[in-house]
Amino acid sequence: MSPVSDRPVTQRRPDASMSLLNDLANNTVVADYQRVHDRSPNKPGSSRGGTVAVVAVLVAAGLVLGIAAGQTRGSAPAVAAAHKELIDRVQARNKSTDDLQKRLEQLRADVDATRAAALEATSAGSAARAALDRLSILAGISAVHGPGIKVVVDDAPNSSARGEGSSGRIRDTDLQRLINGLWAAGAEAVSVNNQRLTSLTAVRSAGDAILVAYRPLSPPYEVLAIGKADDLEVDFVDGPGGRWFHTLAGFGIRFNVSTQQDVTLPGASGATLRRAEEGTGQ
Amino acid sequence: MIAALGLAIGVALGLFFKPSVPFWLQPYLPIAVVAALDALFGGARAMLDGIFSDKVFVVSFIANVLVAVLVVFIGDRLGVGGQLTTGVIVVLSIRIFSNVAAIRRHLLSA
Numbered sequence: 001m002s003p004v005s006d007r008p009v010t011q012r013r014p015d016a017s018m019s020l021l022n023d024l025a026n027n028t029v030v031a032d033y034q035r036v037h038d039r040s041p042n043k044p045g046s047s048r049g050g051t052v053a054v055v056a057v058l059v060a061a062g063l064v065l066g067i068a069a070g071q072t073r074g075s076a077p078a079v080a081a082a083h084k085e086l087i088d089r090v091q092a093r094n095k096s097t098d099d100l101q102k103r104l105e106q107l108r109a110d111v112d113a114t115r116a117a118a119l120e121a122t123s124a125g126s127a128a129r130a131a132l133d134r135l136s137i138l139a140g141i142s143a144v145h146g147p148g149i150k151v152v153v154d155d156a157p158n159s160s161a162r163g164e165g166s167s168g169r170i171r172d173t174d175l176q177r178l179i180n181g182l183w184a185a186g187a188e189a190v191s192v193n194n195q196r197l198t199s200l201t202a203v204r205s206a207g208d209a210i211l212v213a214y215r216p217l218s219p220p221y222e223v224l225a226i227g228k229a230d231d232l233e234v235d236f237v238d239g240p241g242g243r244w245f246h247t248l249a250g251f252g253i254r255f256n257v258s259t260q261q262d263v264t265l266p267g268a269s270g271a272t273l274r275r276a277e278e279g280t281g282q
Numbered sequence: 283m284i285a286a287l288g289l290a291i292g293v294a295l296g297l298f299f300k301p302s303v304p305f306w307l308q309p310y311l312p313i314a315v316v317a318a319l320d321a322l323f324g325g326a327r328a329m330l331d332g333i334f335s336d337k338v339f340v341v342s343f344i345a346n347v348l349v350a351v352l353v354v355f356i357g358d359r360l361g362v363g364g365q366l367t368t369g370v371i372v373v374l375s376i377r378i379f380s381n382v383a384a385i386r387r388h389l390l391s392a
Protein backbone atom coordinates (compact mmCIF):
# COMPACT_ATOMS: atom_id res chain seq x y z
CA MET A 1 0.00 0.00 0.00
CA SER A 2 1.47 3.20 -1.06
CA PRO A 3 0.84 6.12 1.26
CA VAL A 4 0.20 8.23 -1.74
CA SER A 5 -3.47 8.42 -2.55
CA ASP A 6 -4.34 6.58 -5.71
CA ARG A 7 -7.29 8.82 -6.35
CA PRO A 8 -7.02 10.34 -9.79
CA VAL A 9 -5.97 13.93 -9.59
CA THR A 10 -8.87 15.84 -11.02
CA GLN A 11 -8.43 19.32 -12.29
CA ARG A 12 -10.77 21.54 -10.30
CA ARG A 13 -12.57 24.02 -12.39
CA PRO A 14 -11.54 27.52 -11.44
CA ASP A 15 -15.18 28.52 -11.04
CA ALA A 16 -16.19 25.42 -9.10
CA SER A 17 -17.37 27.49 -6.18
CA MET A 18 -19.91 29.19 -8.44
CA SER A 19 -21.39 25.93 -9.69
CA LEU A 20 -24.85 26.87 -8.49
CA LEU A 21 -24.87 30.07 -10.51
CA ASN A 22 -23.41 28.28 -13.55
CA ASP A 23 -26.00 25.58 -13.22
CA LEU A 24 -28.76 28.15 -13.09
CA ALA A 25 -27.46 30.00 -16.11
CA ASN A 26 -26.72 26.94 -18.27
CA ASN A 27 -29.43 24.51 -17.32
CA THR A 28 -32.07 26.13 -19.45
CA VAL A 29 -34.81 24.65 -21.56
CA VAL A 30 -32.37 24.63 -24.46
CA ALA A 31 -30.57 21.67 -22.88
CA ASP A 32 -33.77 19.69 -23.29
CA TYR A 33 -34.11 20.72 -26.92
CA GLN A 34 -30.51 19.66 -27.47
CA ARG A 35 -31.09 16.27 -25.86
CA VAL A 36 -34.17 15.57 -27.98
CA HIS A 37 -32.35 16.78 -31.07
CA ASP A 38 -29.32 14.60 -30.33
CA ARG A 39 -31.50 11.54 -29.81
CA SER A 40 -33.15 11.77 -33.22
CA PRO A 41 -31.33 14.33 -35.35
CA ASN A 42 -33.05 13.36 -38.55
CA LYS A 43 -36.61 13.47 -37.39
CA PRO A 44 -38.22 16.71 -38.51
CA GLY A 45 -38.76 19.06 -35.61
CA SER A 46 -42.41 19.62 -36.26
CA SER A 47 -45.45 17.74 -37.35
CA ARG A 48 -48.92 19.00 -38.16
CA GLY A 49 -50.38 18.16 -34.75
CA GLY A 50 -47.25 19.56 -33.13
CA THR A 51 -47.68 22.90 -34.83
CA VAL A 52 -51.27 23.11 -33.61
CA ALA A 53 -50.10 22.36 -30.08
CA VAL A 54 -47.37 25.00 -30.32
CA VAL A 55 -49.83 27.60 -31.50
CA ALA A 56 -52.23 26.63 -28.73
CA VAL A 57 -49.47 27.02 -26.14
CA LEU A 58 -48.48 30.37 -27.64
CA VAL A 59 -52.06 31.58 -27.43
CA ALA A 60 -52.18 30.37 -23.84
CA ALA A 61 -48.93 32.23 -23.09
CA GLY A 62 -50.29 35.38 -24.66
CA LEU A 63 -53.47 34.94 -22.68
CA VAL A 64 -51.53 34.73 -19.42
CA LEU A 65 -49.57 37.86 -20.35
CA GLY A 66 -52.70 39.72 -21.37
CA ILE A 67 -54.66 38.75 -18.28
CA ALA A 68 -51.76 39.72 -16.03
CA ALA A 69 -51.43 43.08 -17.78
CA GLY A 70 -55.18 43.66 -17.54
CA GLN A 71 -55.20 42.70 -13.88
CA THR A 72 -52.34 45.01 -12.99
CA ARG A 73 -53.94 47.87 -14.85
CA GLY A 74 -57.37 47.10 -13.43
CA SER A 75 -56.22 46.72 -9.84
CA ALA A 76 -54.30 50.02 -9.61
CA PRO A 77 -57.46 52.19 -9.20
CA ALA A 78 -58.87 49.62 -6.78
CA VAL A 79 -55.76 49.89 -4.60
CA ALA A 80 -55.94 53.67 -4.67
CA ALA A 81 -59.64 53.54 -3.81
CA ALA A 82 -58.99 51.24 -0.87
CA HIS A 83 -56.26 53.59 0.35
CA LYS A 84 -58.57 56.57 0.14
CA GLU A 85 -61.32 54.62 1.85
CA LEU A 86 -58.99 53.87 4.76
CA ILE A 87 -57.95 57.50 5.05
CA ASP A 88 -61.60 58.57 5.03
CA ARG A 89 -62.38 56.06 7.73
CA VAL A 90 -59.53 57.27 9.92
CA GLN A 91 -60.64 60.85 9.53
CA ALA A 92 -64.25 59.97 10.29
CA ARG A 93 -63.18 58.15 13.44
CA ASN A 94 -61.00 61.06 14.50
CA LYS A 95 -63.90 63.41 14.04
CA SER A 96 -66.27 61.23 16.02
CA THR A 97 -63.66 60.97 18.79
CA ASP A 98 -63.41 64.75 18.89
CA ASP A 99 -67.20 65.06 18.99
CA LEU A 100 -67.43 62.56 21.81
CA GLN A 101 -64.69 64.39 23.71
CA LYS A 102 -66.60 67.65 23.33
CA ARG A 103 -69.79 66.00 24.48
CA LEU A 104 -67.97 64.53 27.45
CA GLU A 105 -66.69 67.95 28.48
CA GLN A 106 -70.14 69.42 28.11
CA LEU A 107 -71.69 66.66 30.21
CA ARG A 108 -69.02 67.13 32.86
CA ALA A 109 -69.87 70.80 33.01
CA ASP A 110 -73.56 69.90 33.32
CA VAL A 111 -72.80 67.50 36.15
CA ASP A 112 -70.74 70.14 37.96
CA ALA A 113 -73.48 72.74 37.56
CA THR A 114 -76.20 70.32 38.71
CA ARG A 115 -74.13 69.23 41.68
CA ALA A 116 -73.41 72.81 42.64
CA ALA A 117 -77.15 73.64 42.45
CA ALA A 118 -78.06 70.60 44.54
CA LEU A 119 -75.46 71.35 47.20
CA GLU A 120 -76.46 74.98 47.32
CA ALA A 121 -79.84 74.00 48.82
CA THR A 122 -78.65 73.22 52.34
CA SER A 123 -76.04 74.76 54.61
CA ALA A 124 -74.28 71.42 54.99
CA GLY A 125 -74.30 71.23 51.23
CA SER A 126 -72.72 74.65 50.91
CA ALA A 127 -69.93 73.62 53.25
CA ALA A 128 -69.46 70.43 51.27
CA ARG A 129 -69.36 72.42 48.06
CA ALA A 130 -66.70 74.78 49.37
CA ALA A 131 -64.60 71.79 50.44
CA LEU A 132 -65.18 70.17 47.07
CA ASP A 133 -64.10 73.28 45.19
CA ARG A 134 -60.92 73.55 47.25
CA LEU A 135 -60.13 69.87 46.80
CA SER A 136 -60.77 69.91 43.07
CA ILE A 137 -58.38 72.84 42.72
CA LEU A 138 -55.72 70.89 44.61
CA ALA A 139 -56.47 67.75 42.64
CA GLY A 140 -56.16 69.69 39.41
CA ILE A 141 -59.64 68.88 38.16
CA SER A 142 -61.07 72.39 37.96
CA ALA A 143 -59.74 75.18 35.79
CA VAL A 144 -57.77 77.78 37.73
CA HIS A 145 -56.16 81.13 37.08
CA GLY A 146 -53.74 83.38 38.88
CA PRO A 147 -50.31 84.99 38.70
CA GLY A 148 -47.54 82.74 37.54
CA ILE A 149 -44.77 82.11 35.06
CA LYS A 150 -44.57 80.80 31.56
CA VAL A 151 -41.69 78.55 30.57
CA VAL A 152 -41.27 77.87 26.87
CA VAL A 153 -38.78 75.22 25.81
CA ASP A 154 -38.10 74.03 22.28
CA ASP A 155 -35.82 71.64 20.45
CA ALA A 156 -32.59 72.96 19.02
CA PRO A 157 -33.15 74.55 15.59
CA ASN A 158 -31.02 71.97 13.77
CA SER A 159 -32.60 68.93 15.41
CA SER A 160 -34.78 68.07 12.44
CA ALA A 161 -33.15 64.65 12.25
CA ARG A 162 -35.61 62.45 14.05
CA GLY A 163 -34.59 59.41 16.01
CA GLU A 164 -33.31 58.19 19.30
CA GLY A 165 -29.73 59.30 18.94
CA SER A 166 -30.32 62.85 17.81
CA SER A 167 -29.13 65.45 20.27
CA GLY A 168 -30.80 68.78 20.63
CA ARG A 169 -34.19 67.24 21.19
CA ILE A 170 -36.10 67.57 24.43
CA ARG A 171 -36.79 64.20 26.04
CA ASP A 172 -39.48 63.21 28.47
CA THR A 173 -36.90 63.17 31.27
CA ASP A 174 -36.01 66.80 30.53
CA LEU A 175 -39.65 67.79 30.77
CA GLN A 176 -39.98 65.81 34.00
CA ARG A 177 -37.04 67.73 35.52
CA LEU A 178 -38.60 71.00 34.41
CA ILE A 179 -41.96 70.15 35.99
CA ASN A 180 -40.42 68.81 39.18
CA GLY A 181 -38.37 72.02 39.38
CA LEU A 182 -41.57 74.02 39.15
CA TRP A 183 -43.25 72.03 41.91
CA ALA A 184 -40.10 72.39 44.02
CA ALA A 185 -40.14 76.16 43.45
CA GLY A 186 -43.63 76.30 44.91
CA ALA A 187 -45.94 76.09 41.92
CA GLU A 188 -49.54 75.40 42.88
CA ALA A 189 -50.77 74.29 39.48
CA VAL A 190 -48.89 73.32 36.33
CA SER A 191 -49.96 72.64 32.76
CA VAL A 192 -47.98 71.59 29.69
CA ASN A 193 -49.33 72.61 26.28
CA ASN A 194 -52.79 73.03 27.79
CA GLN A 195 -52.70 69.68 29.59
CA ARG A 196 -53.20 70.17 33.31
CA LEU A 197 -50.98 68.06 35.51
CA THR A 198 -52.40 66.21 38.46
CA SER A 199 -50.57 64.09 40.98
CA LEU A 200 -51.28 61.10 38.76
CA THR A 201 -50.28 62.57 35.40
CA ALA A 202 -47.50 60.71 33.63
CA VAL A 203 -44.91 62.48 31.49
CA ARG A 204 -43.24 59.92 29.29
CA SER A 205 -42.16 59.33 25.74
CA ALA A 206 -43.61 57.11 23.06
CA GLY A 207 -41.31 56.92 20.06
CA ASP A 208 -40.51 60.45 19.04
CA ALA A 209 -43.33 62.18 20.87
CA ILE A 210 -43.62 63.14 24.51
CA LEU A 211 -46.89 62.07 26.07
CA VAL A 212 -48.48 64.08 28.83
CA ALA A 213 -51.65 62.55 30.24
CA TYR A 214 -51.41 60.02 27.37
CA ARG A 215 -51.75 62.76 24.76
CA PRO A 216 -48.85 63.32 22.39
CA LEU A 217 -47.42 66.84 22.42
CA SER A 218 -45.33 68.54 19.80
CA PRO A 219 -42.68 71.16 20.48
CA PRO A 220 -42.45 73.96 21.47
CA TYR A 221 -43.55 72.98 24.95
CA GLU A 222 -45.30 75.77 26.82
CA VAL A 223 -45.34 75.10 30.54
CA LEU A 224 -47.58 77.32 32.66
CA ALA A 225 -47.33 77.43 36.43
CA ILE A 226 -49.34 79.37 38.98
CA GLY A 227 -47.60 80.54 42.11
CA LYS A 228 -46.19 83.62 43.76
CA ALA A 229 -44.88 85.02 40.51
CA ASP A 230 -41.55 86.63 41.44
CA ASP A 231 -40.49 84.01 43.94
CA LEU A 232 -41.56 81.24 41.61
CA GLU A 233 -39.43 82.52 38.75
CA VAL A 234 -36.34 83.12 40.86
CA ASP A 235 -36.63 79.83 42.71
CA PHE A 236 -37.25 77.90 39.53
CA VAL A 237 -34.40 79.41 37.55
CA ASP A 238 -31.98 78.89 40.43
CA GLY A 239 -33.36 75.47 41.26
CA PRO A 240 -32.55 72.09 39.74
CA GLY A 241 -34.99 72.45 36.84
CA GLY A 242 -33.64 75.81 35.72
CA ARG A 243 -30.04 74.74 36.11
CA TRP A 244 -30.70 71.62 34.04
CA PHE A 245 -32.12 73.62 31.16
CA HIS A 246 -29.32 76.15 31.49
CA THR A 247 -26.97 73.23 30.80
CA LEU A 248 -29.16 72.00 27.94
CA ALA A 249 -28.99 75.43 26.34
CA GLY A 250 -25.41 74.48 25.49
CA PHE A 251 -26.88 71.88 23.09
CA GLY A 252 -28.99 74.51 21.36
CA ILE A 253 -32.20 73.87 23.27
CA ARG A 254 -34.23 77.05 23.62
CA PHE A 255 -35.39 77.98 27.08
CA ASN A 256 -37.36 81.08 27.99
CA VAL A 257 -38.97 82.01 31.32
CA SER A 258 -41.32 84.95 31.71
CA THR A 259 -43.49 86.24 34.53
CA GLN A 260 -47.20 86.47 33.81
CA GLN A 261 -49.77 88.60 35.54
CA ASP A 262 -52.56 86.16 35.07
CA VAL A 263 -52.45 82.69 33.54
CA THR A 264 -55.39 80.38 33.12
CA LEU A 265 -54.93 76.64 33.40
CA PRO A 266 -57.57 74.15 32.24
CA GLY A 267 -58.85 71.39 34.47
CA ALA A 268 -57.57 67.90 33.96
CA SER A 269 -60.08 65.62 32.33
CA GLY A 270 -61.05 62.36 33.87
CA ALA A 271 -61.12 62.34 37.64
CA THR A 272 -61.92 58.71 38.28
CA LEU A 273 -63.40 57.25 41.40
CA ARG A 274 -61.03 54.56 42.58
CA ARG A 275 -61.93 53.59 46.14
CA ALA A 276 -65.20 55.26 47.09
CA GLU A 277 -68.40 53.28 46.84
CA GLU A 278 -72.00 54.28 47.23
CA GLY A 279 -73.21 54.11 50.86
CA THR A 280 -75.78 51.50 51.78
CA GLY A 281 -77.77 53.14 54.61
CA GLN A 282 -79.33 56.49 55.51
CA MET B 283 -44.46 34.35 -37.92
CA ILE B 284 -47.20 32.02 -36.80
CA ALA B 285 -45.67 32.11 -33.32
CA ALA B 286 -45.88 35.90 -33.11
CA LEU B 287 -49.44 35.75 -34.40
CA GLY B 288 -50.43 33.21 -31.76
CA LEU B 289 -48.91 35.34 -29.01
CA ALA B 290 -50.61 38.48 -30.28
CA ILE B 291 -53.97 36.72 -30.45
CA GLY B 292 -53.52 35.51 -26.88
CA VAL B 293 -52.59 38.95 -25.56
CA ALA B 294 -55.51 40.52 -27.40
CA LEU B 295 -57.92 37.92 -26.03
CA GLY B 296 -56.63 38.46 -22.51
CA LEU B 297 -56.81 42.24 -22.74
CA PHE B 298 -60.17 42.58 -24.45
CA PHE B 299 -62.23 39.86 -22.84
CA LYS B 300 -60.66 40.25 -19.42
CA PRO B 301 -61.49 36.72 -18.28
CA SER B 302 -62.08 36.80 -14.55
CA VAL B 303 -59.36 34.91 -12.74
CA PRO B 304 -60.48 33.05 -9.62
CA PHE B 305 -59.41 34.91 -6.52
CA TRP B 306 -57.19 32.14 -5.15
CA LEU B 307 -55.31 32.01 -8.44
CA GLN B 308 -54.53 35.73 -8.66
CA PRO B 309 -51.36 35.76 -6.53
CA TYR B 310 -49.82 33.15 -8.84
CA LEU B 311 -50.42 35.04 -12.07
CA PRO B 312 -47.14 37.01 -12.00
CA ILE B 313 -45.21 33.80 -11.33
CA ALA B 314 -46.99 32.11 -14.24
CA VAL B 315 -46.06 35.08 -16.45
CA VAL B 316 -42.37 34.82 -15.61
CA ALA B 317 -42.40 31.03 -16.09
CA ALA B 318 -44.15 31.44 -19.44
CA LEU B 319 -41.57 34.02 -20.53
CA ASP B 320 -38.79 31.60 -19.65
CA ALA B 321 -40.34 28.86 -21.81
CA LEU B 322 -40.99 31.32 -24.66
CA PHE B 323 -37.43 32.59 -24.72
CA GLY B 324 -36.12 29.04 -24.46
CA GLY B 325 -38.19 28.08 -27.47
CA ALA B 326 -37.04 31.11 -29.43
CA ARG B 327 -33.42 30.29 -28.68
CA ALA B 328 -33.89 26.66 -29.72
CA MET B 329 -35.49 27.78 -32.95
CA LEU B 330 -32.50 29.98 -33.73
CA ASP B 331 -30.18 27.12 -32.81
CA GLY B 332 -32.10 24.95 -35.25
CA ILE B 333 -33.04 22.37 -32.66
CA PHE B 334 -36.64 23.40 -32.02
CA SER B 335 -39.04 20.64 -31.16
CA ASP B 336 -42.80 20.94 -30.71
CA LYS B 337 -42.94 18.37 -28.00
CA VAL B 338 -40.22 19.93 -25.87
CA PHE B 339 -41.75 23.37 -26.28
CA VAL B 340 -45.24 22.32 -25.24
CA VAL B 341 -44.06 20.13 -22.40
CA SER B 342 -41.53 22.67 -21.11
CA PHE B 343 -44.08 25.47 -21.18
CA ILE B 344 -46.73 23.57 -19.24
CA ALA B 345 -44.24 22.06 -16.82
CA ASN B 346 -42.53 25.42 -16.22
CA VAL B 347 -45.76 27.22 -15.40
CA LEU B 348 -47.18 24.41 -13.29
CA VAL B 349 -44.01 23.82 -11.28
CA ALA B 350 -43.43 27.51 -10.64
CA VAL B 351 -46.99 28.03 -9.46
CA LEU B 352 -46.92 24.83 -7.43
CA VAL B 353 -43.69 25.78 -5.65
CA VAL B 354 -45.12 29.15 -4.68
CA PHE B 355 -48.43 27.57 -3.69
CA ILE B 356 -46.67 25.11 -1.37
CA GLY B 357 -44.58 27.99 -0.04
CA ASP B 358 -47.75 29.92 0.76
CA ARG B 359 -49.11 26.94 2.63
CA LEU B 360 -45.87 26.66 4.62
CA GLY B 361 -45.73 30.37 5.35
CA VAL B 362 -42.64 31.01 3.22
CA GLY B 363 -44.52 32.05 0.07
CA GLY B 364 -42.70 35.38 -0.20
CA GLN B 365 -39.26 33.81 0.03
CA LEU B 366 -40.08 31.04 -2.44
CA THR B 367 -41.58 33.58 -4.84
CA THR B 368 -38.30 35.47 -4.71
CA GLY B 369 -36.39 32.24 -5.29
CA VAL B 370 -38.50 31.23 -8.28
CA ILE B 371 -38.29 34.72 -9.79
CA VAL B 372 -34.50 34.82 -9.35
CA VAL B 373 -33.98 31.40 -10.97
CA LEU B 374 -36.34 32.08 -13.86
CA SER B 375 -35.01 35.53 -14.56
CA ILE B 376 -31.40 34.29 -14.61
CA ARG B 377 -32.51 31.74 -17.20
CA ILE B 378 -34.36 34.39 -19.18
CA PHE B 379 -31.23 36.51 -19.20
CA SER B 380 -29.01 33.71 -20.45
CA ASN B 381 -31.56 32.77 -23.12
CA VAL B 382 -31.92 36.36 -24.27
CA ALA B 383 -28.14 36.65 -24.37
CA ALA B 384 -27.99 33.60 -26.66
CA ILE B 385 -30.75 35.02 -28.87
CA ARG B 386 -28.89 38.31 -29.04
CA ARG B 387 -25.70 36.53 -30.13
CA HIS B 388 -27.68 34.83 -32.91
CA LEU B 389 -29.50 37.90 -34.16
CA LEU B 390 -26.85 40.56 -33.81
CA SER B 391 -23.84 38.26 -33.74
CA ALA B 392 -22.54 40.38 -30.91
